[in-house]
Structures are given as structure tokens and as C-alpha cells.
Amino acid sequence: MFEARLVQSSIFKKVLEAIKELLNEATFDCSDSGIQLQAMDSSHVSLVSLNLRSDGFDQYRCDRNLSMGINLASMTKIMKCAGNDDIMTMKAQDNADSVTFMFESPNQEKMSDYEMKLMNLDQEHLGIPETDYSCVIKLPSAEFARICRDLSQFGESVVISCTKEGVKFSAAGDIGSANIKLAQTANVDKEDEAVSIEMQEKVSLTFACRYLNYFTKATPLSPQVCLSMSAEVPLVVEYKIGEIGHIRYYLAPKIEEDENN
């Protein structure tokens, strides 16, 4: 038996919004520790990793490990049936071929339940090595989304350069070029609006603008975003999901081929 109750169903709505443009379907792995999802987009360019800890739910029970293959478009339709203030409960039997979503209005006057068929998905899982990143940048998530959107006007690639002083986002294309510099915040009065950099080594890497903009769909989940970069390893874009967990996106940088090749 699996049962997870979340008072703020809006969190789950936002999670779906954050992944549904990259993924058509995904497997939600439910265990005693919580709900995890790992999936590549259909082009196998980026990787999404979602972790929702069991202690972040208001009630959580998972008697046996359960993998639920879910069509995200269908799940989105069901989640749209819930009000933002509704209390959500997910339920599934151990060997069920369906999952039930129950929504309760805050005053308990409206109760609804929706059953969704599960899918048999054969998804590849990747092993993510622990990495000590050269630069870890924290900045307001809405600022990052705005930058990615603005730089998409210029070209298909975005260069992120990080030094101790700050971080620079650049793009160039047919209409010209753009440079956006963010200095590290001196006084951190409002943590959510701060720009902070932990740097071991300067890094300048190029990323696909298309995917950065996909990642920014997670902006409503968190006021801050964390970018972890090292030369020649995938960028990690992480959004914390309150006290319940996080969503991480991985994207490979441009790698200069050896001139001799």
C-alpha cells in the first residue's frame, strides 16, 4: 500500500509544470524514503532528477517499493482538477495498475477522487557521480528565468562565465550580442534576492539556450536557483522544493573538440 498526503497540492502542480515540457512520461519510484523520479528528455540531452522526501509529506506510507509509470499529460489534467488550496492524497495498492488522486477542499466540503491508469515504462536510469564543482552560483530564480528568456532573443547558446566578483551570461547571434553581469551581493538583507558565489576555479561554459529555458519552468517552485559548474561536466540547475525536496536538471556544456581530430 502506498499513500502520500500533501496539504499543499500546489507544490505537486508546480512540480508537474517543471517537468512536463521535457518529459512525456516518467516513472515515479516510491519507497520508504520518499518519491523519486529520474528521467532523460526524449532527445537524451538533459536529465531530470526529482526527490520528494517522505518526511516532507503530511502523511506518508509505502509498504513496498513501487514504481509508477505515469503519462505526465494525463497527470497534469488530473492535477488541474485540484484547487490550489486543496489537500492532495495519492494512493496505490502494491501491485496496482492504477493510482488514485484524492483532493479535499480546505473546508472539507468538496471531496473528489480521480483514478489514473499506470504505464509500463522501460526507462534508462543513469548513475550520477558525486562531483566537487568549481563554481556554485546561487541567484534569484526569477532573475535566472528572465536572463534565459532575454538571451534567447540572441542565439541558441548561452555562455556562463563565473569569477569571484560575479557571474556573466552572454549570447550572440544575428541581431547582435548581449552580456548580463550579476555581481555577488555584498549585503544579504533578503536571502531570496541574493547572488552568492562559491568558487574554487574560474569557469566559462557554453550551454544550449533551449534547455536552460526548459529548466526555468521550475521557477515557481523556489525563490532561488543554484547553478553548479565545472569544466567538461554537466551543469546542475537545482531548485529546492520547500522543506520537502528538490528538482535537479543536468545539461552537458559545449566541449571544444581537439584541434588535431
Add this chain to the structure above:
Amino acid sequence: MVRTRETATIRVVGAKAPRKAAAFPSTSQSSDESSGKKYSGGNSYCPRETPAWQKNITCFFGSSSSNKDKDEESLSKSSSDDSSVKTVSETSTSSKSAAASSSIDDVNDKENVAESSSS
């Protein structure tokens, strides 16, 4: 076509609609607005192609399908393997039936570990 007073009214309403719609931000921007007006407005996303240089993420992270094979081998060789095997077997399950079988395997593994440690 004869132009009546009624059709003229409809035309006026129809002509106003696009201007009215343009005055409001798109739905994708509205979610950002809730995070703070400071970052709202501006350009909407300009769709871009994936650059030709883009490498697949699988070039950087090892597929657990090969790990899975190794795990199955190691499991068959020794049932007293530790949690690293269990982690991979948990993450590599994808279908419901596979999940059920893996959880059974996990239980069996734990039992075997308990037996071997007690002996």
C-alpha cells in the same frame, strides 16, 4: 452583404479583442510575476534549436543498464552484497512488475545478509 446595425456592432467588438489581449502578459509570464514584479515583463522566450555541438547526457553519466547487468552478475555470485547493489537495483526498476520483483529481491537480499551475518 447588407450591413446592418447588429453586424457593425460585432465588428467593433471583434476588432478590440486583439488589443485587449496584447495588453496582458502571457500565462507563462504570470507565474514569474508572482515571484516578484522586479523580474516580470520583458521578452517572451524565443524558441531555439538545440545546437549541433550538444552532446547527450549519456556521454557523461553511465547508464545503469550496464550496471544492472553487473549487479545481476554480482548478485548471482554473492548474495551478501551491500547497499550499493540495492541502490542500483532500486533505481533501475522501471516497470511495475520489475518494481515488484526487485522489491522481492531486496527483501531476499536482506534476509540472505542477515543469515550470512548470523552464521
